[in-house]
Amino acid sequence: MSRLTLTELSRRVALPVATVTEIVELGIIEPDSHDPHWLFDETVTVIVTRAARLHRDLAMDWSGVALALELSEENRRLRRENAALRRRLERFLDPR
Amino acid sequence: MEFKDYYEILGVQPDADDKAIKGAYRKLARKYHPDVSSDEDAEDKFKAVSEAYHVLKDPEKRAEYDQLRRYRQSGGGQAGPRDWQGFRQEGFGQGGGGGEAHFDDAGAFSDFFESIFGGGGGFGHRAGPRAGRDLEVEMPLFLEDTVADTRKQIRVGERTLNVTVPAGTGDNERIRLKGQGAPGADGGPAGDLYLRVRLVPHPLFDVEGHDLIVTVPVAPWEAVLGAKVSVPTLTGRISLTVPADSQNGRRLRIKGKGLTGKRHTGDLYAVLKVVMPEHQDERSRDLWRQLADQADFDPRADWEKRA
Numbered sequence: 001m002s003r004l005t006l007t008e009l010s011r012r013v014a015l016p017v018a019t020v021t022e023i024v025e026l027g028i029i030e031p032d033s034h035d036p037h038w039l040f041d042e043t044v045t046v047i048v049t050r051a052a053r054l055h056r057d058l059a060m061d062w063s064g065v066a067l068a069l070e071l072s073e074e075n076r077r078l079r080r081e082n083a084a085l086r087r088r089l090e091r092f093l094d095p096r
Numbered sequence: 097m098e099f100k101d102y103y104e105i106l107g108v109q110p111d112a113d114d115k116a117i118k119g120a121y122r123k124l125a126r127k128y129h130p131d132v133s134s135d136e137d138a139e140d141k142f143k144a145v146s147e148a149y150h151v152l153k154d155p156e157k158r159a160e161y162d163q164l165r166r167y168r169q170s171g172g173g174q175a176g177p178r179d180w181q182g183f184r185q186e187g188f189g190q191g192g193g194g195g196e197a198h199f200d201d202a203g204a205f206s207d208f209f210e211s212i213f214g215g216g217g218g219f220g221h222r223a224g225p226r227a228g229r230d231l232e233v234e235m236p237l238f239l240e241d242t243v244a245d246t247r248k249q250i251r252v253g254e255r256t257l258n259v260t261v262p263a264g265t266g267d268n269e270r271i272r273l274k275g276q277g278a279p280g281a282d283g284g285p286a287g288d289l290y291l292r293v294r295l296v297p298h299p300l301f302d303v304e305g306h307d308l309i310v311t312v313p314v315a316p317w318e319a320v321l322g323a324k325v326s327v328p329t330l331t332g333r334i335s336l337t338v339p340a341d342s343q344n345g346r347r348l349r350i351k352g353k354g355l356t357g358k359r360h361t362g363d364l365y366a367v368l369k370v371v372m373p374e375h376q377d378e379r380s381r382d383l384w385r386q387l388a389d390q391a392d393f394d395p396r397a398d399w400e401k402r403a
Contacts, residue, residue: 043270046232046290050131058125072132079134088302091311092369
């Protein structure tokens with residue numbers, strides 16, 4: 001899988017370099033490597049696109065977007081975990 | 097075509113001021129934004145809310161819409177030659193949005209919207225070549241399919257794609273299909289498609305990271321005396337030794353029989369579940385009675401001391 005530089009990533013998601021830099025600094029995405037420049041896994045484009053939609057559609061600033069993404073990911077994880085634990089509990093309570 | 101009550105969609109009164117409309121939109125947009133909402137119809141609801149706001153925030157569009165709405169309420173909206181669909185001639189015949197309209201694509205508004213305000217009223221229209229959007233869809237994957245490289249077919253919109261899922265692909269991982277995302281505009285390249293793997297709940301195995309858990313029913317005497325039990329794994333059955341004096345819920349590790357990972361392979365945990373027979377004949381009841389008389393065991397000895 002190939003990696004993207006900051007400029008390439010910015011072009012791919014149609015956002016200014018400064019905006020993508022802010023997105024990285026807020027931890028919305030993380031570079032795979034820092035040395036000597038940032039390099040990103042291509043899969044981050046989906047996350048950046050999602051962040052940009054939230055920024056635009058909900059008129060949120062980028063740190064709000066970071067928080068929203070973090071919480072919704074956490075929410076999703078917890079829902080899945082809850083469903084999995086519920087299944088395990090049912091298995092254990094089921095007499096067969 | 098269905099008449100859309102934009103006020104009702106936003107949950108505001110028809111005389112609501114801009115501030116109230118904006119507030120209502122913000123609240124609903126947060127609630128239904130497809131990137132954060134877990135609501136199944138989030139995308140449709142978000143589109144509806146966005147469209148309503150797009151019209152009501154704009155004084156000119158709102159005035160035009162209000163006029164139409166009043167006209168319809170005064171009885172003009174009943175079927176007939178002066179149906180509201182004919183209320184405004186311009187904009188008619190503009191094709192509705194494309195088949196795969198997404199909420200941030202131009203032309204994502206409803207046919208109703210297009211019939212009043214015409215086409216091209218989407219969320220922004222940029223000229224020049226534009227790369228297609230990257231799309232992400234969830235791909236259900238059976239646990240059995242993670243053991244070896246697996247060919248899968250996945251339907252995305254009207255297309256059927258063939259994908260090879262590499263062995264060891266785990267939950268939440270993304271598989272990238274280059275150039276299979278949304279088509280570009282004006283000669284721009286197509287976006288990519290990302291498949292986000294969702295492991296399908298298995299009737300027997302639960303997943304914990306790379307480890308699998310299987311709940312194994314055992315008889316009370318098997319738990320006490322020990323036993324050899326045949327246990328399913330993803331790759332065939334194995335014989336499991338239940339040690340004597342096993343408690344209910346005991347976890348027994350079967351090394352290397354979990355999910356194949358890119359870096360390491362997980363283990364399978366057999367969790368013992370002591371199950372009572374559903375019916376006891378008189379002879380077994382007698383045996384239990386003998387046990388009750390002779391066994392020096394109080395399961396509640398420490399129970400209430402914990403309180």
